[in-house]
């Protein structure tokens with residue numbers, strides 16, 4: 001089959017690799033119809049997260065059709081259209097039972113093979129899905145391919161970020177970063193009842209999208225060209241009697257965004273962050289955290305848990321979440337897709353690959 005493989009820093013190759021096969025009785029093979037490129041793929045692309053073997057098939061967002069099953073797979077059969085969360089999960093371990101499916105004791109992250117072991121990803125014609133019964137979700141008739149793709153990762157992640165922020169109707173909330181995940185956090189916060197919701201970025205098109213989803217946009221770029229976090233902190237203080245935001249949803253994962261979150265949040269407030277942080281230290285001190293009575297919530301989204309919950313709530317039917325998909329590429333043009341997505345060329349917000 002053909003797949004996009006990692007070949008070192010900023011090098012993605014479309015090449016022929018071995019077809020995946022059923023290795024365990026609980027495996028399924030899915031023929032991929034659509035795969036997403038995620039902001040998290042860029043950490044690998046730029047080698048900010050290291051350890052991945054060259055030749056690893058990239059990608060952890062996909063929708064497709066089950067074409068083969070192991071003998072213990074009971075919930076799916078050949079021909080069923082499915083989507084997958086970005087990690088696999090067993091459904092029965094301690095973490096799966098408490099809803100933290102992303103930390104399943106038997107789980108794997110797609111698109112991560114290190115020293116020969118791990119799981120290849122979904123930016124390919126076919127993908128192997130371990131623990132298929134408790135990982136995959138059926139793409140029901142009322143879900144589009146795009147909605148399934150977004151539920152498997154970024155929509156669930158944005159919603160999880162909003163959920164951790166304990167949204168109350170009268171509160172003041174700020175989302176830092178209006179990339180695909182930040183925009184989904186805006187949708188999640190609105191759905192959870194936020195009325196005064198601000199969204200910060202530097203890219204006008206992304207701020208416009210945040211506004212369409214119901215946020216009040218704040219551009220971090222002042223009239224000149226330097227970053228001006230003082231203005232946004234002043235703005236949020238001016239609407240909260242000098243206190244700061246009740247919760248800040250930090251959806252970037254950088255030290256500067258983290259620093260801004262601390263400056264924006266009020267005493268006793270919450271910072272909820274799903275940005276993948278790759279530095280060794282916090283950009284704020286234990287003293288500052290103490291002096292603010294800060295609650296800091298962070299981590300990987302339990303996407304299996306959230307996707308299942310959100311399907312039942314039919315929230316994806318209420319918001320046009322698929323409108324964030326700005327670019328579609330054939331899988332064979334994957335290297336170019338990565339380049340354009342990475343450089344945000346042509347106002348690229350979210351890219352998908354079609355097999």
Ligand code: NAD
Nearest residue numbers: 039040157177179180181201253257274275276299300301
């Ligand atoms: P992205 O890079 O497309 O978006 C980040 C946005 O933040 C951009 O629009 C950028 O202009 C803006 N930005 C950067 N620095 C800023 C600052 N200091 N202040 C305000 N805005 C700033 O990324 P994305 O795809 O939306 O993903 C966001 C993060 O979420 C990434 O770190 C990604 O790896 C992570 N992620 C985490 C999970 C999880 O389970 N926790 C899942 C998916 C993605």
Ligand code: ZN
Nearest residue numbers: 038040086153
């Ligand atoms: Zn992702």
Ligand code: ZN
Nearest residue numbers: 090093096104
């Ligand atoms: Zn488990």
